[in-house]
Amino acid sequence: EVQLVESGGGLVQPGRSLRLSCAASGFTFDDYAMHWVRQAPGKGLEWVSGISWNSGSIGYADSVKGRFTISRDNAKNSLYLQMNSLRAEDMALYYCAKDKAAGILGYFDYWGQGTLVTVSS
Amino acid sequence: AIQLTQSPSSLSASVGDRVTITCRASQGISSALAWYQQKPGKAPKLLIYDASSLESGVPSRFSGSGSGTDFTLTISSLQPEDFATYYCQQFNSYPALTFGGGTKVEIK
Numbered sequence: 730e731v732q733l734v735e736s737g738g739g740l741v742q743p744g745r746s747l748r749l750s751c752a753a754s755g756f757t758f759d760d761y762a763m764h765w766v767r768q769a770p771g772k773g774l775e776w777v778s779g780i781s782w783n784s785g786s787i788g789y790a791d792s793v794k795g796r797f798t799i800s801r802d803n804a805k806n807s808l809y810l811q812m813n814s815l816r817a818e819d820m821a822l823y824y825c826a827k828d829k830a831a832g833i834l835g836y837f838d839y840w841g842q843g844t845l846v847t848v849s850s
Numbered sequence: 851a852i853q854l855t856q857s858p859s860s861l862s863a864s865v866g867d868r869v870t871i872t873c874r875a876s877q878g879i880s881s882a883l884a885w886y887q888q889k890p891g892k893a894p895k896l897l898i899y900d901a902s903s904l905e906s907g908v909p910s911r912f913s914g915s916g917s918g919t920d921f922t923l924t925i926s927s928l929q930p931e932d933f934a935t936y937y938c939q940q941f942n943s944y945p946a947l948t949f950g951g952g953t954k955v956e957i958k
Contacts, residue, residue, distance in 0.1 A: 773937065773949055773950075774888075776948070779945065790945070791851070829899065836896065836939060836941050837894075838896045838899075840894055841893065
């Protein structure tokens with residue numbers, strides 16, 4: 730059974746940093762691209778970032794480019810999102826999501842339950 | 851970035867009804883469209899990819915159609931467990947992946 734378990738969310742002040750993690754199991758992690766997708770409270774879905782199976786292809790939404798960094802450790806079956814210079818508008822539930830392909834197809838067949846990031850002073 | 855406009859934003863329907871949700875792209879995206887279902891407090895679930903391919907395990911009452919700029923998600927006979935919010939998502943313009951605003955399907 731595919732499982733994606735996010736962690737690392739919490740309350741952080743504007744301008745500070747946070748690192749999210751996603752632990753994957755139930756599939757061959759290094760065979761698939763992975764993504765982060767977020768959802769602000771009561772709002773719709775927003776893709777944040779994606780990374781191919783070998784980290785050779787990485788992409789970011791314009792809203793986070795230059796502030797967020799996605800990475801993965803295939804030996805640890807883990808995906809990460811380093812979030813710097815956090816803003817109020819980054820407050821959301823952050824989902825880890827599995828791509829349907831090794832390269833980035835860009836749609837998501839499994840999702841974690843999310844980790845909540847709250848940005849407030 | 852490619853914008854996706856879903857309509858309606860919400861609808862009320864009864865069990866057994868046929869329900870159609872539309873998604874219009876601001877420019878052509880071929881068949882690079884997916885549909886997701888999200889229930890309150892839960893993660894989204896993939897229903898349809900490549901505009902019309904049914905994801906494994908998804909009931910056959912769900913179907914998708916369209917290409918270019920106009921797409922539809924149809925639920926042929928609405929079931930109690932189908933009351934949820936539905937999102938379309940385009941993957942034609944990576945890394946600018948975008949979602950529609952969502953359609954909430956409520957019980958009449």
